[in-house]
Amino acid sequence: MTREVDLRRIRETEAILQEHMALFGYDLIDVPMIADADIFLTRAGDTIIEELFTFERFGRLLALRPEFTAAVAHRYTREGHANPVRWQLSGAIFVDEPSDYSLQYQRHNIGAELIGQHGTMADAEIISMAVQGMNKLGVSDWQLIIGHVGLQLYLLSQFDLDSRTFRILLTQRDRLKKEGKQAVLDYLSEILTVDDTQMASTGNGVETQQLLDVLLDSTRYGSTMGGRTRHDIAARLLKKHDRGLESKQISDALDFLQNWGSVRGKISEVREVIQDFVADDDAIGQQLLADWWQTLDLLSTYNVSEEQIILQPDITKNWDYYTGIVFGIRANDSYVASGGRYDGLTQLLGGDDAFPAVGFAYYTQELLAALPEQVSDTESVTIAGYSPETAIQWATALRKAGIPVKIIPEKAIITTDGRTATYSGKKFSQTELIEELKQ
Numbered sequence: 001m002t003r004e005v006d007l008r009r010i011r012e013t014e015a016i017l018q019e020h021m022a023l024f025g026y027d028l029i030d031v032p033m034i035a036d037a038d039i040f041l042t043r044a045g046d047t048i049i050e051e052l053f054t055f056e057r058f059g060r061l062l063a064l065r066p067e068f069t070a071a072v073a074h075r076y077t078r079e080g081h082a083n084p085v086r087w088q089l090s091g092a093i094f095v096d097e098p099s100d101y102s103l104q105y106q107r108h109n110i111g112a113e114l115i116g117q118h119g120t121m122a123d124a125e126i127i128s129m130a131v132q133g134m135n136k137l138g139v140s141d142w143q144l145i146i147g148h149v150g151l152q153l154y155l156l157s158q159f160d161l162d163s164r165t166f167r168i169l170l171t172q173r174d175r176l177k178k179e180g181k182q183a184v185l186d187y188l189s190e191i192l193t194v195d196d197t198q199m200a201s202t203g204n205g206v207e208t209q210q211l212l213d214v215l216l217d218s219t220r221y222g223s224t225m226g227g228r229t230r231h232d233i234a235a236r237l238l239k240k241h242d243r244g245l246e247s248k249q250i251s252d253a254l255d256f257l258q259n260w261g262s263v264r265g266k267i268s269e270v271r272e273v274i275q276d277f278v279a280d281d282d283a284i285g286q287q288l289l290a291d292w293w294q295t296l297d298l299l300s301t302y303n304v305s306e307e308q309i310i311l312q313p314d315i316t317k318n319w320d321y322y323t324g325i326v327f328g329i330r331a332n333d334s335y336v337a338s339g340g341r342y343d344g345l346t347q348l349l350g351g352d353d354a355f356p357a358v359g360f361a362y363y364t365q366e367l368l369a370a371l372p373e374q375v376s377d378t379e380s381v382t383i384a385g386y387s388p389e390t391a392i393q394w395a396t397a398l399r400k401a402g403i404p405v406k407i408i409p410e411k412a413i414i415t416t417d418g419r420t421a422t423y424s425g426k427k428f429s430q431t432e433l434i435e436e437l438k439q
Contacts, residue, residue: 009368010108013137016092017110017362020136024129026112031071033092037063039349051095051106064094069321069359072113073345075357076298084116106122111339115346118356120291123297123341125323130329130337130360131304138372142331144308146296147315148167149340150324151288152260155277161378169253173314177261179256188250257314264312267296274313295325316340327360332370338363380404381437383421384412394421395429399436 011345018028037054040063047223053064065356068089070354076085079277125145134142145335152266156166172184262276263270271293278285300306316338324341339360347354383405385391394406394416420427428436431435 006365008082010364010425013364013368013371014110015138017133018088018090020133021088021112021129024086024112026086028090029072029075029087029089031065031245032070033072034062035065035071037061039063040066040070043072044418048316051097053094056411058320061396066095066301067093068109068114068361069342070345070349072359073115073342073357074349076115077346077349081116083345084114085110088112108364109361110364110367112357113357113359115357115359116355117358120295120298122356122358123295124302126360127295127338127360128299128302128304130327130339131308132302133362134329134331134336139331139370142308142329142336142370143310143311144304144327145315145326146325147311147313148288148324149326151278151285151292152313154285154288155192155256155260155392156253159249159256160255161249164372165250169257170251173257174259176254176258177378180232181251181258184254185251185415192223203325208280263314264310267311270305270311270391274311282385292325298402315370320371321345326359334369334372335363336367380406381408382408382412383414383416384408385408386418387418390416390418397430398434398437401436403434 029195034216035054038061040052047098055062072087072089075128088111091108092107093107094105095107096105112126113128124400126129127146131142131144134140151357156169165188168188169184172187175187176184256277263273265273280286296306296309299309315328316322321342322340323343326338326340328335328338330336337360339358342358342359343356344354345357381403382397383391383395384407385394388407391407394414395407398405413423414433421428421433422428423436
């Protein structure tokens with residue numbers, strides 16, 4: 001597929017999806033291609049940081065946009081919006097994947113963001129708009145995968161892990177699935193010093209204070225050691241000790257992640273399995289579940305077929321971004337779109353309030369690969385005349401009728417004289433030819 005054909009197909013796909021999203025009230029906007037790196041680094045996890053193109057200009061660290069969402073949230077904050085906005089975007093993004101040796105750093109996304117509206121209505125609107133866009137493009141063999149970052153983070157928080165351990169466990173999901181629990185424990189033992197002795201240890205506040213007293217006393221004869229004060233040293237060692245004491249929680253948390261990550265299936269198959277993760281008397285967990293189920297019910301109202309929905313609670317890898325329901329659309333054996341709820345990003349970017357927000361993006365190149373051929377089948381006809389003036393007059397009439405035309409001096413599929421044109425061995429008037437070409 002040539003770059004020229006790619007660009008033509010992108011523009012055709014953009015036009016269809018932009019018109020589709022406009023019917024939902026989404027206004028087309030643009031955001032800068034180059035912006036302060038802080039806009040993207042504020043909410044970035046390790047993945048975004050590694051993939052971000054940055055450079056310095058006049059003492060400012062700038063970056064090429066790797067996606068639209070952070071830039072859109074920043075615009076919402078900067079312009080001082082207080083009411084919900086529905087915005088759609090389309091254009092180039094730039095991602096530097098260390099494992100990608102193709103040098104194809106520039107990509108294309110088409111997406112939408114709904115900022116300032118809480119609740120399941122907003123979630124269902126974004127998801128249904130995304131899948132209905134697939135139908136508009138003529139893609140019917142798609143699959144909608146839905147998870148819930150907010151529920152997972154809430155359930156994991158009940159294991160009372162310190163913030164660093166909490167984040168590390170979230171990054172170990174793939175290792176847990178591929179290599180098992182022991183492989184993750186071995187990894188954690190290297191970076192958190194959780195050894196077998198600590199795994200068996202227990203403690204309480206008295207023991208912790210005694211340990212601190214011993215540590216401080218052991219360094220009382222010197223105010224520093226290696227550039228650190230004795231209080232710094234004690235705090236670091238105490239932190240290591242506390243991580244050992246939470247090793248039981250780590251083990252239980254890994255069991256939870258392993259079980260949670262194994263859930264995948266149609267709504268009727270796994271709904272009760274997911275429900276069992278939340279205690280009946282857990283008001284917060286039950287509310288998160290109720291919102292999830294209500295969103296699914298609303299998707300049914302939007303005529304999204306339940307047969308095309310898969311529930312997979314741990315679908316996303318980006319725990320630094322999303323805060324609620326998340327989803328992806330698969331077609332042609334790959335993800336062609338993804339999105340979800342990301343409440344609070346506006347406040348992280350300097351806003352006074354943590355506005356609710358939900359959005360998604362189509363990955364245009366992957367989407368094009370899933371399109372049926374006829375969607376991007378538009379070709380211009382070629383025309384030649386016995387004189388340049390005649391060819392121009394006929395071409396002008398066809399273009400006014402919305403028919404693309406190229407004028408070429410020879411080997412044209414249409415040849416004209418002053419009053420008629422020859423096409424497929426037959427003579428046509430201008431009106432007749434327009435009708436023939438539009439069929």
